[in-house]
Amino acid sequence: MSEHQHDGHAGHGYIADKDAYVRRLKLIEGQARGLQRMVEDETYCIDILTQLSAMTRALEAVGLGLLNDHLNHCVVNAARESDEAAAAKIDEAMKAITRLVKS
Amino acid sequence: MSEHQHDGHAGHGYIADKDAYVRRLKLIEGQARGLQRMVEDETYCIDILTQLSAMTRALEAVGLGLLNDHLNHCVVNAARESDEAAAAKIDEAMKAITRLVKS
């Protein structure tokens, strides 16, 4: 167990999917290596862009999965604590959502 | 040199930046490994999402760079060939742009 873990996460369902997230990120890492080979081989630009969009979507899906876990654990727990705790967690989540929407 | 290379790319400026693109994609590959460690260490979700958005933006910047090269080489060459050649290349580029916009 890491010492970097955050209150509200430890022992929660977040851990349950850890291996699945790591597997999906390993696939994404593989996609990054595949793109390097495509550039080195001077694969046709449009084909590289198709792979790059697939990689972006895979990354986005991981982000949305993590956000879902965060809302179900941290935000729900904060809501049960107090209005202030909930507002703080939601404010933080909204900043992350805004970055996902803009990127 | 790959046998998959496409007419209109070989020997063009596209090659000039090849090393730069590979370097940027290696950094992105490193970001994918960093995200795996963050998940394994149960780093706070929001911090993982911040890194994930940075990685998405880096990937998007590579995509926009490749698209710029493509427009400057393939589309310009096609425009000088014929209206039909230009229309076909632009149609193909628009599909790639649409995927970038939607993902």
Add this chain to the structure above:
Amino acid sequence: MSEHQHDGHAGHGYIADKDAYVRRLKLIEGQARGLQRMVEDETYCIDILTQLSAMTRALEAVGLGLLNDHLNHCVVNAARESDEAAAAKIDEAMKAITRLVKS
């Protein structure tokens, strides 16, 4: 008051900003009319696209504002009701967030 209002919204803070949202949407409506004039006047494409992106961002900001209100009211209330209620509301919110991210 509308008969279409939904449990969990009526009488909550959501109403407080109603006028502000309507004003922002009126500005967006004005931007849509401005774009029509630009097209009719054959304004330079790139200038139309600049206005169109500004309008998209304004619309996105309204969406993120509404989502923030929704998380602070409906999701917080559901979290205080039960795990099942929270999970249902978050699932619904995630679908809306996914649409915002993809569009």
Add this chain to the structure above:
Amino acid sequence: MSEHQHDGHAGHGYIADKDAYVRRLKLIEGQARGLQRMVEDETYCIDILTQLSAMTRALEAVGLGLLNDHLNHCVVNAARESDEAAAAKIDEAMKAITRLVKS
């Protein structure tokens, strides 16, 4: 005819679809009015967000259509003029594409 028209646009196909673009933008204007009513009626947030995403997608489709016209007319014409003219137009188009991707 407008005095704001830009070299390279006048008399080209861009005009052909003008009415179609204006019609699509009128529908988008109507969607903006529909959203105002939904907010005034306190329609359930998620339903408003669904409509807002549909409006964003409609706006995005208009932007991609205009970009396609721009590439087929201005960029193709510039490519036939000179490398410098093409590079300038593509640089300008890339800035518009980047704004579409980010917004």
